[in-house]
Amino acid sequence: MGFTSEWLGRYLTHRLGERVTGLSLEKFTRGSSRQTWFGSYLVESTGTQTDIVLRTDHPGGSVDPTPLDQEYFIYERLGGAGLPVARALFWEDDPAWTDRPFYLREKIEGSWNIEHYSDPDPEYDGLRIAVAKEHIKALAQVHAVDWRKLGFAERLVPPAGEADAAAAYIRGAKRLMAEKPGEPIPIFWETCEWLLDRAPLASRICLCKGTNGLGEEVFREGKLVALSDWEEVSISDPASDFAFCQNFCDPIQRGGQQIWGLEQALDYYREVSGFTITPESVRDYQMIRSLNRLVMMRNAAINAHEHAEIAHIRQVWTGTEVLHVVKRGLAAAMGLLPSLPGELYPELNHTVDTL
Secondary structure (H helix, E strand, O other): OOOOHHHHHHHHHHHHOOOEEEEEEEEEOOOOOOEEEEEEEEEOOOOEEEEEEEEEOOOOOOOOOOOHHHHHHHHHHHOOOOOOOOOEEEEEOOOOOOOOOEEEEEOOOOEOOOOOOOOOOHHHHHHHHHHHHHHHHHHHHHHOOOOOOOOHHHOOOOOOOHHHHHHHHHHHHHHHHHHOOOOOOHHHHHHHHHHHOOOOOOOOOEEEOOOEEOOOEEEEOOEEEEEOOOOOOEEEOOHHHHHOEEOOOOOEEEOOEEEEOHHHHHHHHHHHHOOOOOHHHHHHHHHHHHHHHHHHHHHHHHHHHHOOOOOOHHHHHHHHHHHHHHHHHHHHHOOOOOOOOOOOOHHHHHHHHHO
């Protein structure tokens, strides 16, 4: 059963109880954890157009170790939290309509890309810093969400307290690793024990988004209009959200001085949230987060092997090269191997050099 505009018309007419027209549905090529489709429809009786996002697992299985319905749950619960988040529409797992569960949410106009953001010209330093601050303000909003009131503990296991935050994250990664049998990865279990011995104390316990930065959110005219990647959401230490903040905490050096970087980002976070996060905690969580990355890469390898005839080529790459790189990076951080060569893997090498 394929996702087509004709199928979408029948499905939405069924769900809405009204005839829909002006249908479109197009597959998005970016991303490897799950499949994403963009579409739109028009309710004939009102003339109202709605742009939508359809999310489903790959035919050969998802790289993400958490279930798709958890992702939908997050969007549904955050709908009333006052955050820039798309509205959840429908969850569907009825085999009469689909052979793969999926969900629909509204699409917010914008793009993951920001014009000139990656242009190294100093002229755009102000743009880069302003965009990064936009994102940090949004993270502060996420961290302020009352996760207890919104019932997030129904799906996410909270730590026992600030001293248990890192250990709880590690326990969760171990649980996910054990759920899917496959080739053993000894460095995963060695890293778990090593990190438990140096687990940082959380500044507080809050809702954490998990995957952040350029390519993970939606922007319009330089403003963040939607937080859009919740695959690694957790109730944890807010430092974990800065452990993966793609391109938004990268250092900018001008005239021999660093005008932006992790330290400046954390200073700004303290300014807008009132809470302090240390660079040392962020670097610890860069290692801790890598445990989940290992689980995801291992899942990609298993999926590519078990479903070779339908596996996505990115799953093959993720389950081989990226898996190897993450294992090398963890071994280097524990002093078992030298750092990875050159500037190919700056995030991992920076973590190794500061631990």
